[in-house]
Amino acid sequence: MDGTAFALKPVESVTTAPLAERFPFAIVGHVDHGKSSLIGRLLHDTNSLPEGKFAEIKAASDKRGGTFEWSFLLDALQAERDQGITIDTTQIFFQTARRRYVIIDAPGHKEFLKNAISGVAQAQAAFLVIDAAEGVREQTRRHALILQLLGLRQIAVVVNKVDLIGHDQARFDAIAREITAYLAQLKLTPAAIIPVSARNGDNIAARSANLPWYQGPTVLEALDHFAAAPVATDQPLRLPVQDVFKFDERRLVVGRIESGSLRVGDRLEFAPGFKQAKVASIEAWSAPQAMAASAGQSVAITLDDELFIERGHVAVHSERRPVLGHRAELRLFWLDEQPLRVGDKLKLKVATAEYPVEVEKITAAIDVEKLQPVQASEVARNAIAEITLRSRALMALDKAADMQRTGRGVLIRDGDIVGGALVLDAESSDVDKRLVAPDHLVTRDAREALNGHRGAVLWLTGLSGSGKSTLAMGLERLLFQRGRQVFVLDGDRLRQGVTADLGFSPEDRAENIRRSAEVAKLLADAGMVVLVSLISPYAQERDRARAIVGERFHEIHVKADLAQCEARDPKGLYKAARSGAIKNFTGIDAPYEAPAKAELVIDNSTQPIERSLAALAAYVEPAIALQAVKDAWAI
Amino acid sequence: MSDLDALENQSIYILREAFSRLKPIAMLWSLGKDSNVMLWLARKAFLGHVPFPVVHVDTGKKFPEMYDFRDRYAKTWNLNLIVRDCPPVEEVDPSLPPAARSAARKTIGLRRVLDEFQFKGIIAGIRRDEQATRAKERVFSPRAESGAWNFRDQPPEFWDHFKSDLPEGAHMRIHPLLSWTELDIWRYIAREGIPIVDLYYARNGKRYRSLGDQDITSPIISDASNLDEIIAELTHTKTSERAGRAMDHEREDAFERLRAQGYM
Ligand SMILES: Nc1nc2c(ncn2[C@@H]2O[C@H](COP(=O)(O)OP(=O)(O)OP(=O)(O)O)[C@@H](O)[C@H]2O)c(=O)[nH]1
Numbered sequence A: 001m002d003g004t005a006f007a008l009k010p011v012e013s014v015t016t017a018p019l020a021e022r023f024p025f026a027i028v029g030h031v032d033h034g035k036s037s038l039i040g041r042l043l044h045d046t047n048s049l050p051e052g053k054f055a056e057i058k059a060a061s062d063k064r065g066g067t068f069e070w071s072f073l074l075d076a077l078q079a080e081r082d083q084g085i086t087i088d089t090t091q092i093f094f095q096t097a098r099r100r101y102v103i104i105d106a107p108g109h110k111e112f113l114k115n116a117i118s119g120v121a122q123a124q125a126a127f128l129v130i131d132a133a134e135g136v137r138e139q140t141r142r143h144a145l146i147l148q149l150l151g152l153r154q155i156a157v158v159v160n161k162v163d164l165i166g167h168d169q170a171r172f173d174a175i176a177r178e179i180t181a182y183l184a185q186l187k188l189t190p191a192a193i194i195p196v197s198a199r200n201g202d203n204i205a206a207r208s209a210n211l212p213w214y215q216g217p218t219v220l221e222a223l224d225h226f227a228a229a230p231v232a233t234d235q236p237l238r239l240p241v242q243d244v245f246k247f248d249e250r251r252l253v254v255g256r257i258e259s260g261s262l263r264v265g266d267r268l269e270f271a272p273g274f275k276q277a278k279v280a281s282i283e284a285w286s287a288p289q290a291m292a293a294s295a296g297q298s299v300a301i302t303l304d305d306e307l308f309i310e311r312g313h314v315a316v317h318s319e320r321r322p323v324l325g326h327r328a329e330l331r332l333f334w335l336d337e338q339p340l341r342v343g344d345k346l347k348l349k350v351a352t353a354e355y356p357v358e359v360e361k362i363t364a365a366i367d368v369e370k371l372q373p374v375q376a377s378e379v380a381r382n383a384i385a386e387i388t389l390r391s392r393a394l395m396a397l398d399k400a401a402d403m404q405r406t407g408r409g410v411l412i413r414d415g416d417i418v419g420g421a422l423v424l425d426a427e428s429s430d431v432d433k434r435l436v437a438p439d440h441l442v443t444r445d446a447r448e449a450l451n452g453h454r455g456a457v458l459w460l461t462g463l464s465g466s467g468k469s470t471l472a473m474g475l476e477r478l479l480f481q482r483g484r485q486v487f488v489l490d491g492d493r494l495r496q497g498v499t500a501d502l503g504f505s506p507e508d509r510a511e512n513i514r515r516s517a518e519v520a521k522l523l524a525d526a527g528m529v530v531l532v533s534l535i536s537p538y539a540q541e542r543d544r545a546r547a548i549v550g551e552r553f554h555e556i557h558v559k560a561d562l563a564q565c566e567a568r569d570p571k572g573l574y575k576a577a578r579s580g581a582i583k584n585f586t587g588i589d590a591p592y593e594a595p596a597k598a599e600l601v602i603d604n605s606t607q608p609i610e611r612s613l614a615a616l617a618a619y620v621e622p623a624i625a626l627q628a629v630k631d632a633w634a635i
Numbered sequence B: 001m002s003d004l005d006a007l008e009n010q011s012i013y014i015l016r017e018a019f020s021r022l023k024p025i026a027m028l029w030s031l032g033k034d035s036n037v038m039l040w041l042a043r044k045a046f047l048g049h050v051p052f053p054v055v056h057v058d059t060g061k062k063f064p065e066m067y068d069f070r071d072r073y074a075k076t077w078n079l080n081l082i083v084r085d086c087p088p089v090e091e092v093d094p095s096l097p098p099a100a101r102s103a104a105r106k107t108i109g110l111r112r113v114l115d116e117f118q119f120k121g122i123i124a125g126i127r128r129d130e131q132a133t134r135a136k137e138r139v140f141s142p143r144a145e146s147g148a149w150n151f152r153d154q155p156p157e158f159w160d161h162f163k164s165d166l167p168e169g170a171h172m173r174i175h176p177l178l179s180w181t182e183l184d185i186w187r188y189i190a191r192e193g194i195p196i197v198d199l200y201y202a203r204n205g206k207r208y209r210s211l212g213d214q215d216i217t218s219p220i221i222s223d224a225s226n227l228d229e230i231i232a233e234l235t236h237t238k239t240s241e242r243a244g245r246a247m248d249h250e251r252e253d254a255f256e257r258l259r260a261q262g263y264m
């Protein structure tokens, strides 16, 4: 062939005309009731199997010496075929004359409920399969309840294996009555209840002569009758931030709009904070410039103001903000071996936000058979329960009843997803009202005038042994001698009190920085020049400190080579880190992210300490000078 | 929203999640149509940039056209390209059937790349409609330190919450194209104008529908010589895409064994 490749011009033709999204539906029900068989048979009866597939299934069935197993189309794993059971969920594509589908097969065994949920959560409708000979069983009910929790409202019931009950109408009717009553308690009404035999193909794609008493739709007809879910564009805007990119000169806030829509020029608020900025542009690559975007779109926006925004914030319109609170009531399904108990510490992840939470109360577990709440001291695996969680940080939550996609989340323990939860209620902490502090009668101006300088926070960051504390102490004495209100907040000192309860995990380090920044801010409000001496190795956390303190924040990088610091090793820490006696030591087995935009860099590796001190002092004086007064004189 | 827009938005979401949660991360580039679509989607997700290395685990048995394509677009698209060779077939588990054994060279090649670069995330362009064990995959699929896939106990994954914490030495496979079909890929290539190797277009009554190693991939009989014709052909075919890949058909469990050991 000549020429290796060529860039193509996009083509517009009949074959690339836009199509509607595929409609995803699930098949659920008790183990062995014939879910996978039903799918296999449906594909066969609609002539949808690829060439050679039938022969392949036949060979696999013969090899195992049994009857022909339609389920082998989906149960592809050796373990599944050998044991005749579905282990994990599968998806398969399919189409009818009406539209295209994704079929989601779910395992029925209760051991694999987590897998069933992983599949079914993507469906917009479901068939609940019941074995005609066995009737309604435990997982039939549990799956129905799970459908309800997952927000599925379109359901049809399939009573399978009617060949085993001699196609008997009376037995079919009894099952139909029982399941209808159960579903009614969940406020679910089946669109159809269909007697079928997956093995023989009765009422799957074509009406069966074996069931003359049945007048309703076939499986295929019921399927084509389900309606596609509307997209949530007219709901309040929720754009959970996934990331903030700075690949080029643009600072892009990216995420997927879960509900509502936004336009260029809209003022957005970033919950759970109150900071606001306007959408300056909606950016994209290889796509036309857009002025608006709505639910379902993964977007990148720029703002008219450099707010500190990070993953987990949710962009909203302030008129329709979520509930901001510290406490939430949830209905959950629990998937972990280890039961959930009061006092357990977990993470609640809602969209991209992760909140450390504690279980405050287990209100009730749900009895799956009677659908009644029962008292429980713990939530066992696969159980459904109602609980109350409390978070130290403010959470931005929606109620599941109002907002499906942001009114739900997962529970995470030790990095594993251990449950799913719907927000039943969230208690608003009334932050805006309660946290408006009383106004001081002494103004900041007056305080600064009395002191003769402004308050400020000088944030000294650098490796252990780079000389931060020595410099901070030296500067404190120097400024004090010049009559400045000055105080050093030292990391080690803070850890003896304000942050004594914290360790060195990433969460605890972040909290350590947060508290240090809050204390520094208060002292600066009191008029002090605060010298914070903290390794603070992560850029993101220093940015967070800057966001807390505001414009009086000065990031100062005390720079020294690692080798130099290690040679100094004033506290013997490098030695301990090298020997492995301490872990996660910055510079050794944990990173130090040097500041990219520090207000001042002090090269403290070679120059004498006096030089460094002089450089610092030279920077500080103008930074704390009374600007306002100078301006006043100018008038 | 049209189906391709929905798929595109979902894949962008997945790529951004992966980039935000797993560092360092890299994307596998096999030079086939799927990985070119995946690379295109990465440029959409990261606004024209590909902010991670692109890895070609080279079997040394690709078609010359594919190597030319690689070198040309690595430059044009400004990619941080990593190329590493696969070990000779003698180093591969001899109990595998011949074509599978040949394919498994890539598993070992990939494992060496992981050892060398310590990637926490590997983005791979597999799709559910290709093969029945791939249909059982998660979007974020953890691999043990050995590279093994524990398909008997996959983590729960729903409402687009993906597991992203991993034990030391393990890595995550990220599958942004899992929900795409072969036809979706072609329709998207046509819609976006994505470059592909021209071995996919029919010449003298034959074309490649899937591009693997030269010795274990065979062309199909076809006259489809442009995108419209390929799309029309695939709309009506009942032959599966990987029919031309020898390794899929040697033994019932051949592909499962390959994948359990860490194959894509
Ligand atoms: N007699 C009869 N047997 C059937 C029918 N449908 C399925 N079976 C048999 O029931 C058994 C279980 O079928 P599967 O399709 O594997 O059941 P499943 O619901 O997918 O099972 P899990 O996925 O493991 O929960 C198999 O042996 C099937 O052959 C039917 O209509 N009539």
Ligand SMILES: [Mg+2]
Residues within 6 Å of the ligand: A035, A036, A037, A071, A075, A085, A086, A105, A106, A107, A108
């Ligand atoms: Mg099954």
